[in-house]
Amino acid sequence: MISATDYDFFKKFLKLHSGLILSDDKHYLLESRLVPLLRKFELPDFSRLAANLRDNANSVVAQAVIEAMTTNESLFFRDKTPFEVFTTVMLPKLHAARPPSAPLRIWCAAASTGQEPYSLAMTLKENPHLIGTRRVEFLCTDLSNEVLERAASGRYNQFEVQRGLPIQMLMKYFKKVDDMWEITPQLKTGMTFRKLNLLHPFVGLGQFDIVFCRNVLIYFDAPTKTDILNRIAKVTAPDGYLVLGGAETVMGLGEAYRPLPNQRGFYVPNVPAPASMSAAVASR
Missing domain, CATH: 3.40.50.150 (Vaccinia Virus protein VP39)
Structure with a gap:
């Protein structure tokens, strides 16, 4: 589970670096998108991931977080x-x-x-x-x-x-x-x-x-x-x-x-x- 402190950090981080606005009830979305990154970068929890982003907001990890949270839904001739x-x-x-x-x-x-x-x-x-x-x-x-x-x-x-x-x-x-x-x-x-x-x-x-x-x-x-x-x-x-x-x-x-x-x-x-x-x- 993600703590209230870490969730607040991720909200501010995503708004600053991608413009994405997360409401206060999107914990499930954040967790589902970022859990795979914990495994990929061998981080034990969300607190360690947040600490990583605080240390280097332009790292490979930071880019992966932004890409994971950005919706990339697309299809041919969408909406006609x-x-x-x-x-x-x-x-x-x-x-x-x-x-x-x-x-x-x-x-x-x-x-x-x-x-x-x-x-x-x-x-x-x-x-x-x-x-x-x-x-x-x-x-x-x-x-x-x-x-x-x-x-x-x-x-x-x-x-x-x-x-x-x-x-x-x-x-x-x-x-x-x-x-x-x-x-x-x-x-x-x-x-x-x-x-x-x-x-x-x-x-x-x-x-x-x-x-x-x-x-x-x-x-x-x-x-x-x-x-x-x-x-x-x-x-x-x-x-x-x-x-x-x-x-x-x-x-x-x-x-x-x-x-x-x-x-x-x-x-x-x-x-x-x-x-x-x-x-x-x-x-x-």
Whole structure:
């Protein structure tokens, strides 16, 4: 069992280093996620694990704690609506506003094991008329090295490819390798996988046309959400888009974004777009 003192320490540690907010009744969750780490690092109890984190908050053990407590649930074409709006609203408008030489830049800010960016890549392959000859660049980030390595490999088991992935896309964009399914190389083109903590500064990211940051803000408190949204807005094109999860909103969290009319979970920067967007994006 974890003591009240140690639980309070883990709550503060996780909020500081990952933004995760644990309520006072999540002892069972903390214990179930961290017990395997006690065995892995040969620690006798939670008190010793807490002491280890106090001594070195940037250790391998600390990273393992953060990754163990971070939910990495993902599936192909999750919730469907974001991919429909991506096809019917976002891509047509951005394609019309950009010169052919301007790349389309998409940031998946909680890429997890890669199902979201690969679903977007498949959507683009299925709708070539919406991007023409322009280059598409994906930045896929996550807090966890482990899930990013899996995402970059593009390898999924039978259970994972059965979750949301249409059979015709499985046959078209994957190949069977032993008992796994591997994404075809063409879908990896233009993808960069990078570790990034949303609590830290966004250094050297550039500007994005579309940012997917779904089902992440729900784990943060209001001030942290506001700070993250303000910083995402700074790297979003003035006529770009932000996509949040269905249970998330920007309401009451500053003025960085405003809702896209009649589209729940979709937002645009709360600034006027320049008169000549083509000139602005051509210089990126």
